[in-house]
Amino acid sequence: MSKLPDGIRVRWLGHATFDIVGPAGQKFLIDPFLTNNPAFPNALGAEVTAPGAYDSLLVTHPHSDHFEDVLPLLKGDPALKVICQFEIGNWLKAEGIKEDRVVGMNTGGTLTFKDVRITMVAAVHTSSIAEKGGSRVLGFPIGYVLRFANGFTIYNTGDTAVTMDMQIVHDLYKPDLVILPIGDFYTMGAEQAAYALNLLKPQFALGGHWGTWGGMPPGTSEALEKELAHYKIRTQLIKLKPGETLT
Numbered sequence: 001m002s003k004l005p006d007g008i009r010v011r012w013l014g015h016a017t018f019d020i021v022g023p024a025g026q027k028f029l030i031d032p033f034l035t036n037n038p039a040f041p042n043a044l045g046a047e048v049t050a051p052g053a054y055d056s057l058l059v060t061h062p063h064s065d066h067f068e069d070v071l072p073l074l075k076g077d078p079a080l081k082v083i084c085q086f087e088i089g090n091w092l093k094a095e096g097i098k099e100d101r102v103v104g105m106n107t108g109g110t111l112t113f114k115d116v117r118i119t120m121v122a123a124v125h126t127s128s129i130a131e132k133g134g135s136r137v138l139g140f141p142i143g144y145v146l147r148f149a150n151g152f153t154i155y156n157t158g159d160t161a162v163t164m165d166m167q168i169v170h171d172l173y174k175p176d177l178v179i180l181p182i183g184d185f186y187t188m189g190a191e192q193a194a195y196a197l198n199l200l201k202p203q204f205a206l207g208g209h210w211g212t213w214g215g216m217p218p219g220t221s222e223a224l225e226k227e228l229a230h231y232k233i234r235t236q237l238i239k240l241k242p243g244e245t246l247t
Contacts, residue, residue, distance in 0.1 A: 003204065003236075003238075003246060003247065004152065004177070004204075004246060004247055005023060005148075005152050006023060007022065007023035007024070007025075008020075008021065008022060008148065008152055008247075009021040009245050009246065009247050010154070010177065010179070010206065010245065010246045011240075011243070011244065011245040011246070012206065012208060012240040012241070012242055012243070012244060013034070013037075013040055013041070013044065013048065013242060013243070014033075014037050014038075014039030014040040014041070014212065014242035014243075015033055015037050015039050015040075015065055015208065015209060015212045016030075016031045016033065016060075016065065016066055016158075016159065016181065016208045016209045017029070017030065017031050017032055017033050017034065017037065017040065017066075017208075018030045018031075018156065018179055018206075018208065019054065020146070022114070022115075022116055022146075022148050023148055023149065023150055023152075024114070024115055024149065026055055026113075026114045026115070026116055027054045027055050027056075028054060028055065028056055028057070028058050028116075028146070029048065029053075029054045029056075029057050029058070029073075030057075030058045030059075030060070030144070030156055030179075031058070031059060031060055031066035031067070031158075032057060032067075032068070032069040032070055032073055033064070033065050033066055033067070033068050033069060034048065034049070034068075034069045035068065035069055035072075036064075036068060037065070037212065038212060038213060039211070039212045039242045040242065041242050041243035043243075044243060049069075049072075049073065049076065050077075051077040051078075051079070051080075052077065052079065053077070054073075054077075054080060055080075055081065055113075055114055056080065056081040056082060056103075056113060056114075057070060057074070057080065057081070057082040057083070057084075058082075058083050058084075058118075058144055058156070059082060059083070059084035059085070059088060060123065060141060060142055060143060060144070060156070060158030060159065061085070061088075061123075061125060061126075061127040061139065061140075061141040061142070061158060061159060062088050062091070062127065062128065062129040062138050062139065063126075063127070063128065063129075063159070064130050065212075066159070067129070070082065070092070071092070071095055071097075074092070074097050074101065075096075075097075080101070081101050081102070081103060081113075082097070082101065082102055082103065083103045083105065083111075083113065083118060083144075084102070084103070084104060084105070084139075085104065085105065085106060085107075085120070085127075085139040085140055085142055086104040086105065086106045086139070087104075087138055087139040087140075088104070088138060088139045089102040089103065089104025090104060091129065091138060105120045106120065107120050107121065107122050107140065107142055108120065108121070115148075115149050116146055116147065116148055116149075117146070117147040118144060118145070118146055119144065119145040119147075119173070120142045120143075120144060121142060121143045121144070121145055121155075121165065121168075121169055122142065122143070122163070122165045123141040123142050123143045123157060123158040123159060123160035123163075124141070124160050124161045124163045125141035125160050125161070125187065126141065127139045127140050127141045141158055141159060141160065142158055143155065143157040143158040143160065144156050144158070145169060145173045145175065147173065152176050152177075153173055153174065153175045153176050153177075154175060154176070154177045154178075155169055155173065155175035155177070155178045155179070155200065155202070156179040156180075157178065157179065157180040157181065157196070159181055159186065159187045159209065160180075160181065160187060161187065161188050161192060162188050162192035162193070162195050162196045162199075164199075166196050166199040166200050167199050169200060170199055170200045170201060175202050176202055176203045176204065177202055177203065177204040177205070177206065177246075178196075178200050178202040178204070178205050178206070178235075179205075179206045179207075179208060180193055180196060180197070180205065180206075180207060180208070181193070181207070181208055181209035181210070181217075181219075182207035182208070182209065182210050182219040182220075182221070182223070182224045183208075183209040183210035183211070183212075183216075183217025183218065183219040184210075184217055184218055184219045185216070185217045185218060186209070186217055187209055187217070189217075189218075189219045189223070190219055190220075190223035190224040190226065190227045191227050193207065193219075193224050193227070194224060194227035194228045194230065194231060197228065197231070197233065197235050198231040198233055201233050201234075201235065202235055203235065203236065204235065204236050204237075204238055204246070205224075205235050205236070205237050205238065206237075206240060206246065207219070207221050207224055207237070221237060221239040224237060225237055
C-alpha cells in the first residue's frame, strides 16, 4: 500500500542507516554504517556500495556506528558528495576527499541540493571520532530536515534526547515524516520518543537505532507504540525490518 507521495521512498538499512529516494530520483544515504553493522542486510551490499548508488551522503555525527563507511564510500565513488557538519567536512578533506565533494554546513544553515531544501538542525548527543585507540571530539551532533519540491518534508533527528528544539522544527517545517532513535541507553527511548512525536505531530514516524547488537540498544517499536497511546495525535508509526522500504 502506498503511503508517501509518488516517487518518495525511505528504506531502513539497520541501526541508524536510512536511504531516501526523492520524487525526482534524488538519492541520499544517511549515516552509512554497513560493513560492521550486524543488522545490515548483506544481500544489499553490492547495491548500496556501487558507484552511482547515491547522490550524497548525509552525516549527523562521526560516531563509528554512523560514520564508519563514509570514507570507503567516498573513495569508491568519485562523483559522490557528502553533506555534514563543518568540522567533519574539514576532517574528510584532510583524509584526501576533494573540496568540491564536501559540503560542510553548520547548525541552522539551509542549502538546496538537487531541488531538495536541506536544513541542519540541533541534536542533543555527543560527537567524537575514533582515533589511535581512543576518541576525540569532532564537530557537533545535528539532524536534517529535507523538504522536497512537492512539499513533503522529512526530519531525521540524528542521535538525540528529546529537546524542546523539536517544537521549533514543528513550527518552522511541519515535517510529514520523522525518523528518530527509539533504542534508549545511547539516545532517547520510547517514553522520550513519544513525547518528541507529540511535539512534532508528523503524519508518519519511523524508529531506528535499536536492537542492533542482540537486543542493544534495548528499545522496540512496540514499546514506542505503547507510549504513543498516551497522546492524542494521529501519527502513524511505521514498523520496518532492516531492508524494508516505506513507499
